[in-house]
Amino acid sequence: MIEVRHLQKSFGRVHALSGVSFAVPPGQVTGLLGSNGAGKSTTIRIITGYTSPDAGWVRVGGALASHDAMRVRRSIGYLPESAPTYGEMSVQSLLRFRASLQGLRGKARKAAVGRAIDTCVLGSVRRRRVGQLSKGYKQRVGLATAILHDPPVLVLDEPSNGLDPSQITETRSLIRRLAEGRTVLVSSHILPEIERTCDRVVILAQGRLCAEGDLKELLAGGEHELVAEARFATPASRAVALDAAKAIDGVQRVLPREMDGGVARWRVGFDPSTITEPELRHTLGALLAKAGAEVRLLERERVSLEHLFLKLMEQGPPSEPEAKPAEDAA
Amino acid sequence: MSSARVAWAIARREFASLFRVPVGWLVLALYAGLWGGMFVQFVLVPGAPATLRPLFATAAWLMLPIAPAISMRLVSDELRTGSYELVATSPASDFVLAMGKFLGAGLFLLAMLVGTLPLVGVLLVVSDPMPDVGPMLAGYLSVTLLGVLFLSVGLLASTLTASQTLSFLGAMMALFVWLLATTAGRSRAPEGVAEVLAMLAITDRLEGFAKGVIDTGDVAFFIVLTGWFVLAASVCLSVRRWS
Incomplete structure (x- = not known):
């Protein structure tokens, strides 16, 4: 030390x-x-x-x-x-x-x-x-x-x-x-x-x-935020999943962004005292799978050093x- | 005990490194050449008494360029290359570092003096009657004491600059001024100053040794001053940490 x-x-x-x-x-x-x-x-x-x-x-x-x-x-x-x-x-x-x-x-x-x-x-x-x-x-x-x-x-x-x-x-x-x-x-x-x-x-x-x-x-910028990228079959399934994500206990905000090819990118802010990062990752992953989405990325956002x-x-x-x-x- | 081992490790490295660089061999050759020339000119004189006294009496002036040439790289070169950072961050005190460097240079000086022993052999062979060995031993002791004193001054100069050239010139100038002030300068100095200069006179003390007289006061003079300069060098190394 x-x-x-x-x-x-x-x-x-x-x-x-x-x-x-x-x-x-x-x-x-x-x-x-x-x-x-x-x-x-x-x-x-x-x-x-x-x-x-x-x-x-x-x-x-x-x-x-x-x-x-x-x-x-x-x-x-x-x-x-x-x-x-x-x-x-x-x-x-x-x-x-x-x-x-x-x-x-x-x-x-x-x-x-x-x-x-x-x-x-x-x-x-x-x-x-x-x-x-x-x-x-x-x-x-x-x-x-x-x-x-x-x-x-x-x-x-x-x-x-x-x-x-x-x-x-x-x-x-x-x-x-x-x-x-x-x-x-x-x-x-x-x-x-x-x-x-x-x-x-x-x-x-x-x-x-x-x-x-x-x-x-x-x-991670000191912020508690996960980034999820997923391809949804339909806009409707994406909207349902987005509402469900916002409703997760401990999630403070979800900032959605549309990307090319029907891919959605969400920045999910959370309160670590309510839900931990692994718990949120697990819950969000399950939610996206249930919505039939193809998950491409689900991790803490990183900027380069x-x-x-x-x-x-x-x-x-x-x-x-x-x-x-x-x-x-x- | 551990400090002594560290100092000895540094001394051995310094000693060996002087044989790995051209300047070490140049110094050996220069000193042997100076002694050889003096020997032929002033000792191998037909009819003259068989003694090395002319060599010992002028030892201070002969050593003037030699000791700074040995000591100039002790610390300066390490400061220049940055390797001093490795030594200075090892678990050894600055005094141990200075002492190790000084011992290494001292060992090289001894090797240099050993190189002059064939001249003694020549003198013993060609002289009849055989020369008195006592003054020769005393003479060699004086050159050794003188050499280590000059090396300690050179070590101090080496701690003050990262330039070997400046270290060499600084030590040589300081020693030259010392010798000049305590010989020629003494006669022109005021009485009080002249007394101090007489006490610091190196050549006067060498004359006693050259006659075969070993005065403990003279031996103490060289040892105390050498110790003082090594200590001053270690203080300079410590000051570097604070500057």
Whole structure:
């Protein structure tokens, strides 16, 4: 679990972060989004202990970064942007070195290096110099160094940066595998990647928090609405079904729209305290089947992350930063 | 104990990496060349006493470009490439990081000095009577102490910039000013300042070693100042986190 509260950081006159707060729950992959200069890298660097905030605090796995920096750093596996590393070293010797920095030695170090090589599929290049590897392999080496000490928290800054589509797919599945039982924070510019990889997102703009939450919830626009698309045999059966849908207990509204080929598209708003989404889906499905309709779609309406992101960027960050003292960390 | 192991891991990496880059081999060749030239010019003189004293007496000036060349990439290069982010986020204190870097450079210095030992062998073979070994040992001790002091200054310079060139020039200029101020500058300085400069004079202390005299005060001088500069380097690394 990562908790970030009221972070503030300035570089000269530039306010990189102005009261940013969010949480990264365990067992999930959380995406950190934002345009250039939004404060993503600064946030990540504060979480990993590379730099310190001017105000605010970070807690990782219950340990406060400002008070127990070593414990926090030990619990984090970090992949910086562009996976910078020592090009003159072989993959194996680099991993050994990184394992030593984590305090591993002897058999534990050997086992950790072997495990990381296996997990990141680096066996074929273990003796090659890192500087001679392709971008994709370098990125894998970076991931391998991040997971060497089996950290409960992974922080990955632009893990798909510069990779080709097949490498992106490999990296995505690797991150999903690594996420099992871990807290993972991924920063990326590639929104479709975040959409496919992450369970939650944190969106920053101009050093402020724009949005935070479950990705599906955010993409659903925070509204409780189902979208149903069905082809009806006759207009009469459609009208009957529409009335029946409006009469379902918990349904607040049904906004119908005619589409080509006799297909109707309904947006069904509901009160989740009266009827849950699965219950409504079941009831509505039964109702449409009874009306003899061919159901083409029955699910929560989703907008793309790109659409949401652009909308939030257009709106801009909240005008007032959260101003809270750092003392509440204790 | 864990910190010592981490420092040792960093030291071993630094030491090995200096042999993987051209600058390491250039430094080795340059130092061996300087010593070889001095050896032929001032030591292998027919009729002259068999001693390496001319080499040890000028060790400070010979080391002036060498130590900064070794130390310039210690932190600067990592800052430039971004790999410092990986090291700085590992569970090691800034002092351990600085100490590891310093030890790695120190090991390279020792390897460099080992490369000059064939000259001692030549001197022992061609000299009759045999040269006194005591002053030679004291001389090597002085060069080692001097070298690590200069490396610590270079390490400090390296923590201040991501440019290896600036790190090299900064360290060399600082050491040059130090040597110049405590030799030529001393005679022109006011009395109080001259006394301080005399205390900081490196060349004076090297002369004692070259004669075969190991003064514990001189040894302490080098060790304390080296420790101070390594500590200052670690403070600079910590300041980086806050800036």
